[in-house]
Amino acid sequence: MSEVKRDAFIDGRWVAGEARFAVTDPFDDAPIADVTDADEAMADTAVAAAERAFAGWSRRAAPERGTLLGALGARMLADERRLAELCTRENGKPIKESLAEVRYAASFLTWFAGEAGRVYGETIPASNPAQRLLVTREPVGPVAVITPWNFPYAMLTRKLGAALAAGCTVVAKPAEATPLGTLAIAELAQEVGVPAGVFNVVPTSRAREVGGHLLAAKAIRKISFTGSTEVGMLIMKNAAADLKRVSLELGGNAPFVVLSDADLDAAVAGALVAKFRNSGQTCVAANRFIVEEPVAEAFAGKLRAAVAELHVGRGSDPRTDVGPVIDDAAARKIAGLVADAVKRGARVVLGTPPDGASRLIHPVILDGITPEMALWRTEIFGPVIALRTAADEGAAIAQANDTEYGLVAYVYTRDGARQLRVAEALEAGMVGVNEGLVSTAQAPFGGIKHSGFGREGSRHGIDDYTNLKYIAQRIG
Numbered sequence: 001m002s003e004v005k006r007d008a009f010i011d012g013r014w015v016a017g018e019a020r021f022a023v024t025d026p027f028d029d030a031p032i033a034d035v036t037d038a039d040e041a042m043a044d045t046a047v048a049a050a051e052r053a054f055a056g057w058s059r060r061a062a063p064e065r066g067t068l069l070g071a072l073g074a075r076m077l078a079d080e081r082r083l084a085e086l087c088t089r090e091n092g093k094p095i096k097e098s099l100a101e102v103r104y105a106a107s108f109l110t111w112f113a114g115e116a117g118r119v120y121g122e123t124i125p126a127s128n129p130a131q132r133l134l135v136t137r138e139p140v141g142p143v144a145v146i147t148p149w150n151f152p153y154a155m156l157t158r159k160l161g162a163a164l165a166a167g168c169t170v171v172a173k174p175a176e177a178t179p180l181g182t183l184a185i186a187e188l189a190q191e192v193g194v195p196a197g198v199f200n201v202v203p204t205s206r207a208r209e210v211g212g213h214l215l216a217a218k219a220i221r222k223i224s225f226t227g228s229t230e231v232g233m234l235i236m237k238n239a240a241a242d243l244k245r246v247s248l249e250l251g252g253n254a255p256f257v258v259l260s261d262a263d264l265d266a267a268v269a270g271a272l273v274a275k276f277r278n279s280g281q282t283c284v285a286a287n288r289f290i291v292e293e294p295v296a297e298a299f300a301g302k303l304r305a306a307v308a309e310l311h312v313g314r315g316s317d318p319r320t321d322v323g324p325v326i327d328d329a330a331a332r333k334i335a336g337l338v339a340d341a342v343k344r345g346a347r348v349v350l351g352t353p354p355d356g357a358s359r360l361i362h363p364v365i366l367d368g369i370t371p372e373m374a375l376w377r378t379e380i381f382g383p384v385i386a387l388r389t390a391a392d393e394g395a396a397i398a399q400a401n402d403t404e405y406g407l408v409a410y411v412y413t414r415d416g417a418r419q420l421r422v423a424e425a426l427e428a429g430m431v432g433v434n435e436g437l438v439s440t441a442q443a444p445f446g447g448i449k450h451s452g453f454g455r456e457g458s459r460h461g462i463d464d465y466t467n468l469k470y471i472a473q474r475i476g
């Protein structure tokens, strides 16, 4: 495997373009690679390749497709160190988290390698004895997958694994900040024998234009997007023009509820994962901490002590827990949210409000949060903890649901009945009960409300890539 692939990958070939864009290290802006800046014409070539490859790939025996996915997952794991280092360079995340991401990403390929052979149909008892009624599942066709910068490998494989297992072919458009991980996976896919045209990659700095072009392409039958709610809404609107299938994994505003009977040490351990994974830049990040009054002080004290221990620095340093945020705009946004909260009366109980000038943001804990503060409604996407108290369980649930988002929610309580009662009352596609990390390949990942729809991972993850076909057969 070569050092870093830098060109578009179309129809099994590396295609260099004259226009290029720079990928840099978010820690210090050091250049990593100049990448081919795919334009609309390249996107068309990639779509045509995916369309040509579809017939052969979809007709392949499903277990064979599974074997190739399994091989790709294994190949990723064999190269995990190199892939992790690449991820830390282009994304900035701590190296231990990059390693975890490579394993998480490979687990989707392994999972869907198995699921490929389980795309079951059904038979339905007919009213007419002379009929047989069958239901089969067919791949939707070539798919465009548009992935974010925060998990360059896992957000790709969660879509790619399901699509390829179902028999679809793929054109992937990675985020401008982090195209190298996707290109590295394309190289491995080629190495393990994924046929030409089945998986194509068009890196671009013109996401709106090239992404929009993919969306408009007649041959593309489905779009799977992970990213902001704003862009997700635009994609859905544009996809309507051609009635394309859409899966949207969008923003979050996760509540992290700590009830009065919670194991506070467990809650703090869960909070660290739910808040600081990828330096706070995940859509499942705990955005609003809601703590029942009797334990508010004790929880805040324990949390302060644990957060103060976190090491902030360059992602390649093995001690680092919190790396740089992705770019200057992210740093400014986080600083703005903290400044707004402080102006409206929040108290800084740990750290110094960031000034927006540095991407390296030291953790901040704020308490006295109110719904008038912008961070109550906005995904912070950074290492800032916002604490609010609730008088009782009912108030905690009302506060938790006071958001237009509904991706994930967390609740900590020792009481078994309360665990289920609160989990059921929380408006979210996923709930962590005494658990700060819900993401895993076996489980359906996805949201409700403005967090989108469709599920990724699990046995449900393949559904969005298939159409049901009903066949009525007369036998007599």
Ligand code: SIN
Pocket: 150, 151, 154, 155, 226, 281, 282, 283, 284, 439, 445
């Ligand atoms: C995301 O932030 O979009 C996904 C995070 C995860 O899969 O856990």
